[in-house]
Amino acid sequence: MTKTVYILNGPNLNLLGQREPEIYGAETLDDVAVACEDTAKSAGLTCRFLQSNWEGQLIDWIHEARDAAAGIIINPAALTHTSVAILDALNSFDGPVIEVHISQVHKREAFRHHSYVSQRADAVMAGFGTHGYLLALRHMQHLLG
C-alpha cells in the first residue's frame, strides 16, 4: 500500500494563474495538481490535492488526514498569518507537515512574515514558485522513508 499525502491549499489559490501573476506565476492550480500527481507517483506516494476558500473545510480535511494520510503539505495562503484554528488542527495530526508558499513571503509585507502554521511545520518552503510543492513532495518521500 502506498502512503497518502494530503496537499491542502487555502483561500484564493483557485485563482492561481490569473491572480497577481507577477507574484504567483502563470501556472494554474490544476497544472500544479497534475505535476504533484506525477511527482508523487515517481516518489511511490499517492497524493490527494485539495483547495478551499473556507477555513472550516481545510480544518475538516486536516481531521480526515489523521486517519487517511501519512503526511500533510499545506499552503494555507492568507490563513497562514491569521489562523490559530488551522495550527490547532495540525497539532492533532501525528505525521510530518510541510508548509509551502509560492512567493518569498519574507520579502513581502510585514504581516506575511509571521506564520502560525510554522509553529507546527517540520519544514517550510517559500519563494520556490510552484516548484516548491514538488520539492516538498520529494522531502516528504524522504521523511516517510
Ligand code: DQA
Ligand atoms: C501565499 C502567501 C500568502 O501570504 C498569501 O496570502 C497567499 C499565498 C503563497 O503561496 O505565496 O495567498 O501563501
